[in-house]
Amino acid sequence: MMYDVIVVGAGPAGSAAAFKAAKMGARTLVVERGSEPGAKNVSGAMVRVEDLSLFDVKTLPAEREVKRVRLVLGGDLQVEIKPKERLVNVGRLKLDKWMASQAESAGALVITKTTALKVTPEGIITDRGPVSGKSIVLAEGANAILSIGSGLRRDLRPEETVQTVKEVYSLNKDEVNKRFGLTGDQEGIAVRYLFQDPVPGAGFLYTYRDSVAFGIGVHMSSLISHRIRPQDVLEEVKRSLGIQELVKGFSLREYSAKIIPENGFPSWRPCQGNVYLAGDALGLVNPITFNGIGPAVISGGLAGEHAVNGECHEYETSLLRDRIISQSVKVRPLVRELLNERVMRNYISMATNLSSSWVSGDLSMTPLKENSFTLLKHVLLLMGATS
Amino acid sequence: MRVEEKLYTLRYKRDEEPHLRIINPQQCLECEREYGQPQPCISVCPANVYSWNGEKLILSYENCVECGACRIACPFHNISWNYPRYGLGMSLRYG
Numbered sequence: 504m505m506y507d508v509i510v511v512g513a514g515p516a517g518s519a520a521a522f523k524a525a526k527m528g529a530r531t532l533v534v535e536r537g538s539e540p541g542a543k544n545v546s547g548a549m550v551r552v553e554d555l556s557l558f559d560v561k562t563l564p565a566e567r568e569v570k571r572v573r574l575v576l577g578g579d580l581q582v583e584i585k586p587k588e589r590l591v592n593v594g595r596l597k598l599d600k601w602m603a604s605q606a607e608s609a610g611a612l613v614i615t616k617t618t619a620l621k622v623t624p625e626g627i628i629t630d631r632g633p634v635s636g637k638s639i640v641l642a643e644g645a646n647a648i649l650s651i652g653s654g655l656r657r658d659l660r661p662e663e664t665v666q667t668v669k670e671v672y673s674l675n676k677d678e679v680n681k682r683f684g685l686t687g688d689q690e691g692i693a694v695r696y697l698f699q700d701p702v703p704g705a706g707f708l709y710t711y712r713d714s715v716a717f718g719i720g721v722h723m724s725s726l727i728s729h730r731i732r733p734q735d736v737l738e739e740v741k742r743s744l745g746i747q748e749l750v751k752g753f754s755l756r757e758y759s760a761k762i763i764p765e766n767g768f769p770s771w772r773p774c775q776g777n778v779y780l781a782g783d784a785l786g787l788v789n790p791i792t793f794n795g796i797g798p799a800v801i802s803g804g805l806a807g808e809h810a811v812n813g814e815c816h817e818y819e820t821s822l823l824r825d826r827i828i829s830q831s832v833k834v835r836p837l838v839r840e841l842l843n844e845r846v847m848r849n850y851i852s853m854a855t856n857l858s859s860s861w862v863s864g865d866l867s868m869t870p871l872k873e874n875s876f877t878l879l880k881h882v883l884l885l886m887g888a889t890s
Numbered sequence: 891m892r893v894e895e896k897l898y899t900l901r902y903k904r905d906e907e908p909h910l911r912i913i914n915p916q917q918c919l920e921c922e923r924e925y926g927q928p929q930p931c932i933s934v935c936p937a938n939v940y941s942w943n944g945e946k947l948i949l950s951y952e953n954c955v956e957c958g959a960c961r962i963a964c965p966f967h968n969i970s971w972n973y974p975r976y977g978l979g980m981s982l983r984y985g
């Protein structure tokens with residue numbers, strides 16, 4: 504059987520590509536290495552429902568609606584906003600299964616427990632044998648060994664890679680509501696933390712219906728230079744931010760980890776010949792807004808569409824035209840600036856100073872005056888994503 | 891809680907064939923001289939897959955959570971990284 508489009512990976516990017524291609528009438532195959540879509544994937548996750556509008560979002564398996572986003576800087580400064588857009592917390596297994604089933608309903612064939620090993624001129628080779636196809640969409644995520652092996656892009660470097668570790672704690676929904684001041688089982692909260700000890704990094708807390716996810720992301724180069732392991736950073740941060748208190752009595756349900764790419768398109772080309780990259784494989788995460796699923800779905804949809812007609816050039820221009828994707832691209836310089844270890848330390852202590860001096864009525868601190876504009880810009884950027 | 895205990899929350903199906911391999915063990919000695927201990931691959935691994943016995947790296951590949959970090963962290967590109975076959979390895983419930 505000759506497929507029109509073969510998609511590698513049933514994550515958000517892959518399922519969006521397959522959904523779109525199948526809708527256009529193309530014979531579409533998805534190969535996924537996990538035992539089911541999502542079984543290998545890690546996220547918070549909080550998503551902007553609008554970014555998923557390619558799919559039928561009425562049936563989206565959301566855990567809770569995010570009604571408040573709280574930013575916690577260094578433990579002392581807290582800002583809370585009401586998001587203007589619809590944000591939800593979702594578990595990846597449910598989300599990915601839902602997306603893949605939509606691709607299947609559109610006519611795509613999804614084969615699990617199958618790993619693609621190599622891209623060939625005729626299609627792909629998997630650990631269960633070769634499959635032929637006219638176009639290939641590599642939606643293999645951040646650990647993009649196929650894309651790298653095919654010479655489509657280079658590997659990530661430690662300084663452009665964030666290592667994350669995440670834990671899920673569960674109890675019953677009433678207890679989740681009580682601890683987070685939520686008024687019902689549908690309402691949720693998202694918290695983002697910036698910390699600087701033992702190494703600077705960012706944390707997130709999301710509410711599922713009957714559980715809570717907490718995780719951190721730190722630069723790989725910080726881990727290497729400080730010779731500290733991510734799991735040890737997680738434990739220290741949980742202590743210093745009071746997370747242990749917050750989840751007291753909850754039991755640990757899952758521990759997971761994954762890398763996040765912080766570089767990529769447009770310095771990496773999104774396609775070559777009949778091979779297309781989408782989502783994390785193309786490095787589209789926006790680390791300021793923590794939005795990776797949105798760009799993955801959008802780029803996947805565009806890749807699927809253009810792969811059907813063999814339009815590599817059009818795919819590239821369509822990515823640049825998209826608002827969400829171009830946002831990811833535009834924040835790259837800021838990300839490099841903000842996530843630099845020294846700068847990040849400065850900001851966090853400055854923000855803490857700012858808040859305490861403001862509270863005590865003293866606004867004459869010089870470093871603040873000098874930096875407050877940039878600080879404000881950065882904080883707004885951090886928050887802006889969700890507002 | 892130790893990482894080994896945390897890993898109990900995951901479902902693992904072991905691939906008898908290791909999916910991670912050190913390409914040149916000699917290189918790790920040089921790495922230890924240059925970077926000291928723990929070496930980069932040990933520092934970034936959230937599942938304690940790598941440990942150093944003073945002479946060489948020991949790999950507990952069956953604990954791997956497939957995060958993708960160690961290959962990137964190794965300054966000598968000394969890790970051959972493949973996925974476990976047929977979807978073996980770890981599986982998540984929440985993700």
Ligand SMILES: Cc1cc2nc3c(=O)[nH]c(=O)nc-3n(C[C@H](O)[C@H](O)[C@H](O)COP(=O)(O)OP(=O)(O)OC[C@H]3O[C@@H](n4cnc5c(N)ncnc54)[C@H](O)[C@@H]3O)c2cc1C
Nearest residue numbers: 512514515516536546547548549619644782783795796799
């Ligand atoms: C801890 C953490 C928290 C995050 N929080 C958020 C958040 O709150 N909101 C948000 O929008 N984003 C978040 N992100 C980012 C988001 O997870 C990613 O950007 C998104 O998953 C990218 O989607 P993708 O489809 O490109 O890749 P993935 O979701 O990684 O999917 C890739 C798929 O390909 C499969 N695969 C890989 N290689 C092969 C192969 N060779 N053969 C067959 N199958 C293969 C994998 O099993 C997987 O199913 C977070 C990331 C992390 C790590």
Ligand code: SF4
Nearest residue numbers: 918921929931964968
């Ligand atoms: S980082 Fe690379 S070279 Fe160094 S010990 Fe680890 S595998 Fe060996």
Ligand code: SF4
Nearest residue numbers: 935954955957958960
């Ligand atoms: S992929 Fe991640 S969990 Fe597996 S050995 Fe490498 S660093 Fe450790």
